[in-house]
Amino acid sequence: MPEATANIGVVGLAVMGSNLARNLASREGNTVAVYNRSRAKTDELLTEHPEAGFVPAFSYDEFAASLTVPRTAVIMVKAGAGTDAVIDELVKVFEPGDIIVDGGNALFTDTIRREKAVRDTGINFVGMGVSGGEEGALLGPSLMPGGSDESWVTLGPILRSIAAVAEGEPCVTHVGHDGAGHFVKMVHNGIEYADMQLIAEAYDLIRRGTGKTPAEIADVFAQWNEGELNSYLIEITAEVLRAQDAATGAPLVDVIVDQAGAKGTGGWTVQTAIDLGVPVSGIAEAVFARSVSSHPEQRAVAANLPGPVDELRVDDAEAFIEDVRLALFASKIVAYSQGFDEIRAGAAQYGWTIDLGAVAKIWRGGCIIRAQFLNRISDAYAEVPDLQVLLTAPYFVDALQRAQDAWRRIVAQAAAAGIPSPAFSSSLAYYDGLRADRLPAALIQGQRDFFGAHTYRRVDREGTFHTLWSGDRSEITAEDTH
Numbered sequence: 188m189p190e191a192t193a194n195i196g197v198v199g200l201a202v203m204g205s206n207l208a209r210n211l212a213s214r215e216g217n218t219v220a221v222y223n224r225s226r227a228k229t230d231e232l233l234t235e236h237p238e239a240g241f242v243p244a245f246s247y248d249e250f251a252a253s254l255t256v257p258r259t260a261v262i263m264v265k266a267g268a269g270t271d272a273v274i275d276e277l278v279k280v281f282e283p284g285d286i287i288v289d290g291g292n293a294l295f296t297d298t299i300r301r302e303k304a305v306r307d308t309g310i311n312f313v314g315m316g317v318s319g320g321e322e323g324a325l326l327g328p329s330l331m332p333g334g335s336d337e338s339w340v341t342l343g344p345i346l347r348s349i350a351a352v353a354e355g356e357p358c359v360t361h362v363g364h365d366g367a368g369h370f371v372k373m374v375h376n377g378i379e380y381a382d383m384q385l386i387a388e389a390y391d392l393i394r395r396g397t398g399k400t401p402a403e404i405a406d407v408f409a410q411w412n413e414g415e416l417n418s419y420l421i422e423i424t425a426e427v428l429r430a431q432d433a434a435t436g437a438p439l440v441d442v443i444v445d446q447a448g449a450k451g452t453g454g455w456t457v458q459t460a461i462d463l464g465v466p467v468s469g470i471a472e473a474v475f476a477r478s479v480s481s482h483p484e485q486r487a488v489a490a491n492l493p494g495p496v497d498e499l500r501v502d503d504a505e506a507f508i509e510d511v512r513l514a515l516f517a518s519k520i521v522a523y524s525q526g527f528d529e530i531r532a533g534a535a536q537y538g539w540t541i542d543l544g545a546v547a548k549i550w551r552g553g554c555i556i557r558a559q560f561l562n563r564i565s566d567a568y569a570e571v572p573d574l575q576v577l578l579t580a581p582y583f584v585d586a587l588q589r590a591q592d593a594w595r596r597i598v599a600q601a602a603a604a605g606i607p608s609p610a611f612s613s614s615l616a617y618y619d620g621l622r623a624d625r626l627p628a629a630l631i632q633g634q635r636d637f638f639g640a641h642t643y644r645r646v647d648r649e650g651t652f653h654t655l656w657s658g659d660r661s662e663i664t665a666e667d668t669h
Contacts (some may be wrong), residue, residue, distance in 0.1 A: 188252035193242045195345055196220035196250055196260040197359070198273055198492035200228040205262030207290065207317070207349075208232070211429040212239035216349040220260075222250040250278035257341055258285040261315075268293040274301060274312075275433070283309025286338045290317045292452055295366035295373055295459075297539070314365070316372020318554035319351065325349035329554035330359035330545075333368030337585045351553025356564075358414065358549040365541035370459075370533050374526045377456025377470040379420075379556050380449075381522035383406035384473035384610040386424050389515045389653070393508055395606060396501040401428040401438040411512055415586075416519075418558035429637055447477040455531065463532040467525040469518060472609040479607075499604035513593035518614035520586060522579035523564060544568035576621065616665065640669050 194216070195207040200223040212219045220242040223229045229243050243251035251258060258281050267308050270289055275289050287310060289298065298314030309489035313334030317324065330350050332342060339361045350359040378647070386408075393404050405428035412421045427485045430439035453474040460467040480507035486489035501507040525545055534541040547564040551557055574580060578587065598615050601608040620626065635641035637656045642665045644651055 189242065189244070189249055191253060191255045191622065193218045193220035193253050194255050194545070196222065196244075196254050196258070197263035197484065197582070198234050198260055198262050198277070199223050201263070202321050202426075203290075203324050205232050205263065206321055207328075208241065209236060209239055210327070210349045211324050211345070212236075212241060217345065217348065218242060220244055220250055220253040222247070224288075241616045247276045247541040249517065251277075256284070257311075258282070258283075259288070259341060259345070260286070261288040261290050263290050266293045266297075270297075271301070274305065278305060278308055278310060283312050284311070284337075285310045286311045286313060286334075286335075286625075288313040288315050288332070288339060290340070290371075291458045292316075292372070292376075294370050294455055295370040297370045302334070306335075309339040311335050313338050313342065314361075314367075314369040316368050316375065318372065318375055318550075320555065323351065323553045326470070327358070327553050329370045329549050329552060331362050331368045331425055331549065333362050333370075333604075335360045335364065336361075347378070350549075353548070353552030356548060358547050358554070360542070360545045362546070363534065363541050365539075366537065366540060367534070367539040370539075371530060372539070372595070373452050373455050374454035374529050374533075374552060375550065375554060375556060377460075377467065378522050378526040378528070379472040380456075380477070381407035381470045381525075381610060382418075382420050382519060384476050384557055384667070385469075385515055385518050385522065385614075386420060388601075388611050389511050390424070390428070390610045391510050392396070392601060392608065396499045396507050396511075396600075397491050397504040399504075399659070401440050402617050407508060413556075415560060416512065416516055416558075418556060418559075422559075446483060448472070448479045448481070449477050452581060453477075456526075459533070460525075460529050463529065463536060465525070465529045465532045466617060467529055469525055469610050469614040472613040473522075494605040495603060498603065499606060501598060508599050510593035513590035514597040514611055517587055517590035517618075518611050520560075520578065520583050521614040521617055522610075524583070525575050541648065542568075543574075544572070578618070591618075640665075640668070642666070 195211055197204055197219060200221060200392040208221050210614055211534050213215045218240065218588045221229055221232060221442050222244040226245055233241055233243055241252045244253055260277055262270060264270055264273055270291055270293060274287060287305060293314055305557040310333060312333050316331030317328050319328035327350055330346050332346060346356040346359045350357040362371050387568050393399060394408065405425040408421055408425040430442060432439045432442045435442060457467060457471045458476055530543060532543060544565045547561045551561045563582045564577065567577060568574055577583060594615055598608060598612045632643045636643050636653055640653055642653045651665050654660055
């Protein structure tokens, strides 16, 4: 058996795993053990990166023997059965006090289940969200670890050494216990879906409304990236729109099939929000928009459905583009607000203590949704830690006040011209729903009471009531069945 010289190990050496292992090995104080089910991957990594000083293992016994106590291993394999299989093998060779970290995109409820099962062995299990893709894993990701306080003592210094740095602070924090880390990463990805859909809608409206080429629209996005919309996604949007297809010379965006893929985390975000009773309509519409795009057979048979006669007409291109920018910013604020609402609700449901301001800070660097205004979110939670609705923080109230007229114009123009803008329009509807004095939900509750005796409450007195709809229609007091 090898001598125990490594303070951290990585299991799973596909691109994400190998890049994370290289990142770890490049930081002072770290010696990294590596193991992969296929020996060829391990040999390839050792050959290509001798400078990393990796400690190779070719069995789980060797891997465990190469790690100093407390043994700490990061699993970087595809979420699902593969993760369970690796955990089972590590539990056989690890001892109480050791640490197993799942760095994959696991569903948080799976993490809760795994943590409970592994905890019974005395081993610490940590579900950790890793954001930033292949480049982030290598150069510095945003890290969202859950797990026990005990595990954080060992993991904290290691993770701080490899995380992205924003404004002098490492983009990692101990999010909370058991599934909290993967829950926060799931919501991060949901916000990412919304952000990307909003940007796509902004691009589509500008192109249809002004006739600008993708390269010209790239210049618009590059200019936006200098202001309050500054973010990684705005930056790479400009790069994508500038790209030309080598084979045809056409804009690359015009030769890419308009069917967006998905890995499932956005759907998890929406499903979980429904279970928690949290409206995340902007995120949901972004998920559904990908679904619409991915059904070309339905779009083909529906292509001749009637629509408006007039196309989008823009008299002042610069003013229209500014309206789109403001609508994008306002809708983006809604997406983040909905995401943080879901994190707050999840923490209450599962007994986690999650610092929302700290979450905003660790998303400032390394991750896909990194953006300048995350500082504003962090400031809002620092000022009011129990802030019920992020939109009500003074900075966002002012921003929405500036943007709302443009936002309404854009949604109206898109609808009149038959241009789908589901994320823009649903975000505006959510905003107006929040600020409404009275909603038509009263009628819905009356309908529910009529067909299902689901009861209702009154505005003028306490209690729960039911109308005898099939009888004399008198009102009686009833047990609340909302």
